[in-house]
Structures are given as C-alpha cells and as structure tokens.
Amino acid sequence: MAGIEELSPAAGPVETRPPEGEIDEDEELDETILERLWGLTEMFPDTLRSAAEVTASGSVTVAKKLYSFSRAALWVGTTSFMILVLPVVFETERLQLEQQQLQQQRQILLGPNAGMSGGMPGLMPPAPVKM
Amino acid sequence: MGNVLAASSPAPPSAPGSGVVQGGPGLVSVPPGFSMPSVPPPSVPGQPAGETGSPLPNPGTYEECHRKCKEVVPIQLEGVRLVVNKGLSNHFQVSHTVTLSTLAESGYRFGATYVGTQQTGPAESFPVMMGDMDNTGSLNAQVIHQLTSAVRSKIAIQTQQHKFVNWQCDLEYRGDDFTSAVTLGNPDVLLGSGIIVAHYLQSISPALALGGELVYHRRPGEEGAVTSLMGRYTGNNYVATLTLGGAGAHATYYHRANDQLQLGVEFEGSMRTQETAVSFGYQLDLPKANLLFKGSVDSNWVVGAVLEKKLLPLPLSLALGAFLNQKKNTFQCGVNVTVG
Numbered sequence: 001m002a003g004i005e006e007l008s009p010a011a012g013p014v015e016t017r018p019p020e021g022e023i024d025e026d027e028e029l030d031e032t033i034l035e036r037l038w039g040l041t042e043m044f045p046d047t048l049r050s051a052a053e054v055t056a057s058g059s060v061t062v063a064k065k066l067y068s069f070s071r072a073a074l075w076v077g078t079t080s081f082m083i084l085v086l087p088v089v090f091e092t093e094r095l096q097l098e099q100q101q102l103q104q105q106r107q108i109l110l111g112p113n114a115g116m117s118g119g120m121p122g123l124m125p126p127a128p129v130k131m
Numbered sequence: 132m133g134n135v136l137a138a139s140s141p142a143p144p145s146a147p148g149s150g151v152v153q154g155g156p157g158l159v160s161v162p163p164g165f166s167m168p169s170v171p172p173p174s175v176p177g178q179p180a181g182e183t184g185s186p187l188p189n190p191g192t193y194e195e196c197h198r199k200c201k202e203v204v205p206i207q208l209e210g211v212r213l214v215v216n217k218g219l220s221n222h223f224q225v226s227h228t229v230t231l232s233t234l235a236e237s238g239y240r241f242g243a244t245y246v247g248t249q250q251t252g253p254a255e256s257f258p259v260m261m262g263d264m265d266n267t268g269s270l271n272a273q274v275i276h277q278l279t280s281a282v283r284s285k286i287a288i289q290t291q292q293h294k295f296v297n298w299q300c301d302l303e304y305r306g307d308d309f310t311s312a313v314t315l316g317n318p319d320v321l322l323g324s325g326i327i328v329a330h331y332l333q334s335i336s337p338a339l340a341l342g343g344e345l346v347y348h349r350r351p352g353e354e355g356a357v358t359s360l361m362g363r364y365t366g367n368n369y370v371a372t373l374t375l376g377g378a379g380a381h382a383t384y385y386h387r388a389n390d391q392l393q394l395g396v397e398f399e400g401s402m403r404t405q406e407t408a409v410s411f412g413y414q415l416d417l418p419k420a421n422l423l424f425k426g427s428v429d430s431n432w433v434v435g436a437v438l439e440k441k442l443l444p445l446p447l448s449l450a451l452g453a454f455l456n457q458k459k460n461t462f463q464c465g466v467n468v469t470v471g
Contacts, residue, residue: 079457084426087424088417092420
C-alpha cells in the first residue's frame with residue numbers, strides 16, 4: 001500500500017486537461033479566418049471543387065489574354081488608321097473648307113443669288129471676279 | 132516639251148542580277164514612258180479594232196501585264212530626296228537628284244535624257260538615250276531605238292563605280308496580234324556565261340492574252356532553264372493576270388472602282404523561298420485637291436502609304452511616305468520633293 005498515493009479528501013477533481021482558456025488560444029493560433037472559411041468548402045464533393053478550380057483559373061487566363069489582345073489590337077488599329085486613312089481625311093476636309101470659303105467670298109462679292117457655283121447673277125451682267 | 136515630258140521618268144536602278152534565275156526583275160526594265168500605252172480599262176487594248184470580229188489587237192509587252200496592279204501599290208520612301216528636273220529643249224532634259232538617307236549612302240545623282248527626232252506616236256519619239264551618274268561614279272545608261280516599224284531594240288548597262296555589273300541587249304518584235312522579245316543579259320564570251328530571256332505574248336481574243344517566258348542561264352560548269360506561262364484577262368474595268376512557272380506563281384487583280392479609286396490585289400508565291408504573300412493596295416486620286424494617295428496592307432503585317440501633293444502654282448510636288456511593320460514594330464518614313 002506504499003505505492004498508492006493517498007489523496008486527501010480536500011483535493012478537488014484531478015485536472016487532466018489544460019484549462020479552457022489555453023485550449024481556445026491554441027486553436028485560434030492554428031487557423032486564420034480565411035482558412036476557416038476555406039475549410040468550409042471541403043463540404044462540397046471533389047468533382048465540384050476541381051471543376052470550380054478549373055473554371056476560375058481558366059477565366060483568369062482568358063481575361064488576361066483578352067486584355068493583352070485588346071491592347072495590341074487597339075495599337076495596330078490606331079496606327080494603321082493613322083497611316084492609311086487620316087491624311088486623306090485631312091486633305092478632303094481642307095478642300096471642303098476652301099470651297100466653302102470661296103463660296104462665301106463669291107456670295108459677298110456678287111450677292112446672295114450667286115452663292116452657288118455656276119449660278120446666274122440674274123439680270124445683272126456677270127461681274128468680273130478677281131481671285 | 133511634250134516629247135521630253137514623256138521621257139521624264141527614268142528607269143529605277145535595279146539590283147544587279149548576276150546569275151540569278153529570274154531574268155526579268157534583275158535586269159533594267161523599260162521605263163513606263165516608252166512602252167505601248169497600257170490597257171485602258173473601258174476599251175480594247177492596243178490599236179482599236181473595227182466593229183465586227185476584226186483582227187485582234189496587239190497585247191502589249193510581257194512585262195507590262197502585271198504593271199497596272201504594281202502601279203497602285205506605294206513604293207517605300209526612305210530619307211529625303213530632292214529631284215530637280217530641267218528641260219533644256221524639246222529633245223533634251225537634265226535632272227539632279229540629291230538623296231539624304233539614314234540607312235544607305237547619301238549622294239548626288241546627275242541624269243540626262245535625250246529624245247530623238249524620229250516620231251512614231253503622239254508621246255513617243257526615238258531614239259531615246261538616258262544616262263545617270265552617281266557621285267561615286269556608278270553609271271546607268273540606256274539606249275532605246277525603233278529599228279523598223281515593228282522592231283524595237285534596247286541596250287542597257289549598269290556599273291558600280293568602274294566595274295560593269297549589268298549589260299544587256301533587248302530586241303522586241305510587235306506583230307499584229309502578238310509580241311515577242313529576246314533579251315541577252317550579261318553575255319560574257321570569255322567566261323561562257325550569260326542569261327537569255329525569251330518572251331512571247333499572243334492575243335487570243337480581245338480580252339484574253341496568253342504568253343510564255345523562257346529563261347536560260349549559263350555559267351561555267353552550270354546551266355539551267357526556267358519556263359513560265361502567263362495569262363491576262365481584261366474586263367470592263369478590271370485586269371486579272373496570272374503567271375505560273377518554275378519559279379513560282381504570281382497573280383494580280385486590278386480593279387477600277389470609279390475615276391477616283393483604283394484597287395489592286397497581288398498574290399505571290401515563290402518556290403525558292405517557299406513563301407507566299409498577299410498584298411492589297413489602293414490609289415485615291417483627287418485632282419481637285421491636287422492629291423494622289425496610295426495605301427497598302429500586306430500579309431507580312433506591313434502597312435504603308437504614300438501621299439503625293441502638287442503644290443501649285445509652283446511646279447513643286449511633295450511626296451510623304453510612311454511604312455510600318457506591325458509585327459517587328461519598325462517604322463520608316465521618307466520625303467520626296469520634286470521640282471519641275
């Protein structure tokens with residue numbers, strides 16, 4: 001009977017686990033809030049999880065490629081338009097403005113009836129237009 | 132000045148073609164002012180035939196067939212070039228060209244053109260002698276003469292400083308409805324080398340012309356021949372040409388949309404380099420604005436345009452060119468100013 005410890009009746013129940021506070025701290029140190037949320041996804045079946053993963057990574061790749069393609073396409077389109085179309089547009093606009101100006105000058109000089117090119121000045125003899 | 136102005140565009144100096152298989156592009160070509168007038172779209176080519184099924188017209192020369200489409204496509208300009216043309220008399224014209232370039236050598240070129248007194252048509256007179264000398268001493272010279280009413284001959288030489296690079300002799304016979312030409316290029320009796328090119332073009336119908344080309348080249352220890360066939364169909368406002376041969380295929384289509392817009396599509400495939408290229412070109416003509424605009428898009432991702440404007444009332448012409456290679460992201464622009 002010497003190996004058996006005698007407990008005094010005043011000792012309370014034997015503590016076999018660490019107190020509650022220590023348990024909570026250890027568990028909070030192990031997992032962050034994001035990891036806990038991620039852990040929730042483990043409830044879905046594996047096929048669904050892998051399909052979702054493939055879709056997500058695929059859409060990210062597609063978005064990146066679309067972005068770089070639209071950048072290149074915008075550059076190619078703008079420079080090609082600049083080289084092929086813009087000079088002609090400038091020149092035709094200039095021609096139109098010049099013709100408008102000439103028309104205005106003719107209007108001022110010969111009166112409003114002679115504004116159109118080739119219009120007859122009515123009963124008046126055609127005045128010499130000096131340009 | 133009519134005769135001299137017809138001779139105003141000198142032949143572009145082409146790359147020396149020593150022993151190259153394609154004899155055509157390597158040798159100096161006939162300047163555009165001197166050949167038979169090219170196919171006018173609404174009418175029948177060559178001398179106008181009668182109303183009923185009369186004799187077929189002369190089809191023009193072999194080299195001219197692809198030219199209508201090539202004229203629509205802009206040439207790449209590089210650096211600054213100033214050309215001063217001065218006509219000294221009805222028969223003689225002189226031109227000074229100063230070229231400032233970033234990629235190649237800058238230089239000065241002096242050219243003289245003499246047009247003779249034997250007049251064969253409203254815009255053609257013979258003999259025509261053209262010479263061009265560089266500041267380094269390189270000479271380009273051509274003599275074109277109409278020997279008889281149907282036979283025309285041409286002799287051309289090209290030197291690089293003092294060394295002769297190209298020398299060729301050309302004989303062309305124009306029949307009623309066919310044209311045949313023989314060109315002897317770089318003949319060297321001592322070495323036994325040379326190139327012989329024979330062309331034949333026949334009018335099958337007023338719209339269709341078929342022809343062939345035979346190139347025979349010979350060097351000490353090596354000789355070879357390349358043949359090719361060509362067909363050209365002229366419609367109401369279009370010309371379609373196809374060349375098929377040992378050296379590859381070349382097809383061009385030229386279309387005149389209205390009197391301001393002309394289009395050209397060209398397809399080229401080469402057996403030697405195993406490459407194909409398609410290019411689309413257009414030419415916009417606005418005489419009211421004194422503007423000539425040529426643009427082209429290529430399958431090699433090359434976009435280019437040349438804008439030519441006549442600065443009246445001075446006899447001045449300004450050409451601005453820009454070529455952009457989208458794939459390699461390289462750009463080249465140039466300015467040409469022509470006085471007179």
